[in-house]
Amino acid sequence: DIQMTQSPSSLSASVGDRVTITCRASQGISDNLAWYQQKPGKVPELLIYAASALQSGVPSRFRGSGSGTDFILTISSLQPEDVATYYCQNYYSAPYTFGQGTKLEIK
């Protein structure tokens, strides 16, 4: 099975900061990676698929990059509404594992 490891597990940043979250796959998954945002008490929502394709309606401050085993989610200018837990997901092959999540808070 492919394991997905996110770092950090949590982070705190100020409004306007650039934030990066990394996701590492235990083996190469090409660009078969998605990122989700789960706000407190809410259902997860798709942010990015194919490692870097922005889902319709997602603000352009979100950017995904990477291929193979190493991936990055970048928020270019953190906004208060970005407080959430972020998950990466491998969909290269089943089981379609998720990372353990990164909890993002505002300082």
Place this chain on the structure above:
Amino acid sequence: QITLKVSGPTLVKPTQTLTLTCTFSGFSLSSTGMGVGWIRQPPGKALEWLALIFWDDNKRYSPSLKTRLTITKDTSKNQVVLTMTNLDPVDTATYYCAHREPAGSWFDPWGQGILVTVSS
């Protein structure tokens, strides 16, 4: 617009079998590439992928739960059913179903989820 809704019991006793139904609209599970997946989330913990059924009735399961899970579809009713046997308190979680995109097995959108508590 695609929508999904999970229905089923919210309280189950240990050793019992859980049956959850995902009723969806806005797409047909007989269309090439379509799929519906199940994901769960224990309180305060991470997402865990459980199972996925494809338009052609192919199925994929989490290896750690494979012996306990069954996923089926009823295309005429726009429903997907997940059955989990031999429930344990560690199975307490919010269970979500989600639409699988034809181009790849990412999930969008998700249903609202149902909190299932396993307790005697």
